[in-house]
Amino acid sequence: MKLDQLLLIQEANPRSxxxxxxxxxxxxxxxxxxxxxxxxxxxxxxxxGYFTAWKEVALPYAGRDLVRRWTGGGIVQHGRDFxxxxxxxxxxxxxxxxxxxxxxxxxxxxxxxNFGCPVEIAPFTEAIRSxxxxxxxxxxxxxxxxxxxxxxxxxxxxxxxxLQGSIQRLEVPAHFDKMLAAxxxxxxxxFVVTERLMEQATRIAKEKxxxxxxxxxR
Numbered sequence: 001m002k003l004d005q006l007l008l009i010q011e012a013n014p015r016s017x018x019x020x021x022x023x024x025x026x027x028x029x030x031x032x033x034x035x036x037x038x039x040x041x042x043x044x045x046x047x048x049g050y051f052t053a054w055k056e057v058a059l060p061y062a063g064r065d066l067v068r069r070w071t072g073g074g075i076v077q078h079g080r081d082f083x084x085x086x087x088x089x090x091x092x093x094x095x096x097x098x099x100x101x102x103x104x105x106x107x108x109x110x111x112x113x114n115f116g117c118p119v120e121i122a123p124f125t126e127a128i129r130s131x132x133x134x135x136x137x138x139x140x141x142x143x144x145x146x147x148x149x150x151x152x153x154x155x156x157x158x159x160x161x162x163l164q165g166s167i168q169r170l171e172v173p174a175h176f177d178k179m180l181a182a183x184x185x186x187x188x189x190x191f192v193v194t195e196r197l198m199e200q201a202t203r204i205a206k207e208k209x210x211x212x213x214x215x216x217x218r
């Protein structure tokens with residue numbers, strides 16, 4: 001499956017944890033067609049899933065920027081990873097969520113294999129009790145020599161789908177985001193970030209992802 005049109009955002013400047021999450025949500029709320037965004041972090045950060053308890057991150061990751069994601073999943077450390085998001089509006093005809101997850105990770109696996117990485121696809125979810133995302137694999141995560149290197153979390157509702165993913169424990173090839181966009185979209189164009197979108201993202205960062213009420217809600 002390939003998306004008919006995909007817009008690519010390549011973030012030149014790193015952002016704070018709250019800003020990154022807010023930018024993704026602003027795109028989810030406004031994007032008229034699928035958008036792939038790659039981004040970086042201004043300082044070492046930790047994002048954690050919507051249902052994760054605050055106590056699981058507050059002490060173990062003290063001193064880092066902590067932010068609760070809108071998506072589910074576990075605890076992910078950021079800083080040196082390749083982080084990306086894929087936003088699809090509700091008007092898109094998409095496969096079931098697990099199949100969409102597989103398609104995205106298969107695209108990543110094929111790119112890395114072309115550069116000589118012995119990537120494996122996890123055939124099932126591991127029975128490991130851990131809140132740390134990269135300490136266990138779920139079905140269709142990516143691994144190299146038994147270590148998880150890629151995972152993602154998804155939020156899906158009538159408005160659309162938001163996938164937030166991370167690739168760790170290896171350095172991705174140069175222009176990886178462009179290669180991933182080409183693997184996922186039939187036609188790829190650059191996304192023009194408007195002042196209105198940035199204003200919305202800034203507001204969401206301040207009112208939601210930068211607020212203790214959101215981050216410590218569980």
